[in-house]
Structures are given as structure tokens and as C-alpha cells.
Amino acid sequence: MTRIRLLTLVVLAATPSFAAQPDADASALAAAAKGFYDVYMTLHPSDGIPDPATRAKFEPYVSPQLDHLFAEGNEAEVRYAKATKNLSPPLVEGDPFTPNFEGATSFGIGACAVDTHGGHCAVTLAYDDRKDKPVIWTDTVLLVRTSSGWRVDDIAYGGSRDFGNKGRLKGVLEDAIRNGNIFSK
Numbered sequence: 001m002t003r004i005r006l007l008t009l010v011v012l013a014a015t016p017s018f019a020a021q022p023d024a025d026a027s028a029l030a031a032a033a034k035g036f037y038d039v040y041m042t043l044h045p046s047d048g049i050p051d052p053a054t055r056a057k058f059e060p061y062v063s064p065q066l067d068h069l070f071a072e073g074n075e076a077e078v079r080y081a082k083a084t085k086n087l088s089p090p091l092v093e094g095d096p097f098t099p100n101f102e103g104a105t106s107f108g109i110g111a112c113a114v115d116t117h118g119g120h121c122a123v124t125l126a127y128d129d130r131k132d133k134p135v136i137w138t139d140t141v142l143l144v145r146t147s148s149g150w151r152v153d154d155i156a157y158g159g160s161r162d163f164g165n166k167g168r169l170k171g172v173l174e175d176a177i178r179n180g181n182i183f184s185k
Contacts, residue, residue, distance in 0.1 A: 025119065025150075029112035032150040033121040033141045036061040037107045046095040046103045049073040049176060063144050063153040069173040076180020091176040096169060099159035100127050100135060110138070118144040118153065125159075135159070 039057045050058060055070045080091050095103030110122035121141045128134040137159035144153040155169040165172050
């Protein structure tokens, strides 16, 4: 066999694995996002920053950085509640995981892709209280590759509710930490 033929065979043999890589990454991104939202759906109603027990449920699906913000945010909430003698609303009231104060009652993972920062998935969420017309929106879940695989690192809120979160989940947590640190010793 000539070298050119051998080289051609090697290239052709490797091509399916390269073609399959984006599909494999998209599937892994979708699986990580689905795991995160499966945990989220057990929280209803979701209210405030996750406590340590709830955080433990999310740990297999979130990045170390997001997990750290959950921990710091919870500590800030505890300090704030103590300093205000529980007479003020919490630093994060309502659902921090969505732009809808009441949260979501269902979700669907949409298209996922790898990008220059890691990966992202479109997630269509809905809140249906069975009284009013359902509210439907699409958030973007941002993921990073860790030594344990793809993990949710942030959520870019896609809804435009009057009484909901704006921006990103990490921003909501960072604001709570900053406000709670006012009461640190």
C-alpha cells in the first residue's frame, strides 16, 4: 500500500470521530443541563439561595465556581437574617434560578453547542399556575468543562417579567453576597 493511500485511510478513519465530537459535546451539555433542571424541579416552590442540603443536590451538575457562590450566598443570607433579626425580607426572595419570581413548573432543553467560553444550551421554561395563561420564556444555560465533565456555570435570564431577576444568576448571587457582607464583622 502506498503512503498516500495509507494516509488517506487514516484521515478517513479519523473523520467520523471528528464529525461525532460536536454531537457528543451537545449531548453531554444537554445531559448536564437536564440534570440541573431535574434537581430544580424538586424545589417547588424555589425560594432564595440554596441551603447546604439543597446545594448538595445541585453539586453534581454545577461548576465549582457556582457551587462556591451558592455557599457564600447562603452564608450572607444567614448573616443578614441574624443582623436584621429576621425582620427584613431575605436578600434573595423568590426563585433565583429564573427571571420569574414564582419560578418554573416545566422545562425543555433546546439546542446546545460548544462555544469559545465553554458551552451553552437554550432552555425553554414555563410557569403554569393553572389559573392564568402560562408564562413561557427561554433562558440560556452557560456550561463549563470541568475535570468531572460539563457543569452549569451560570444562567442568562431570558424573560422580561416585572418582578423577576434580570441579568444572570451569578450576578444575583454576587449582589446578595455584597449586600450580606455589609453585616459581617
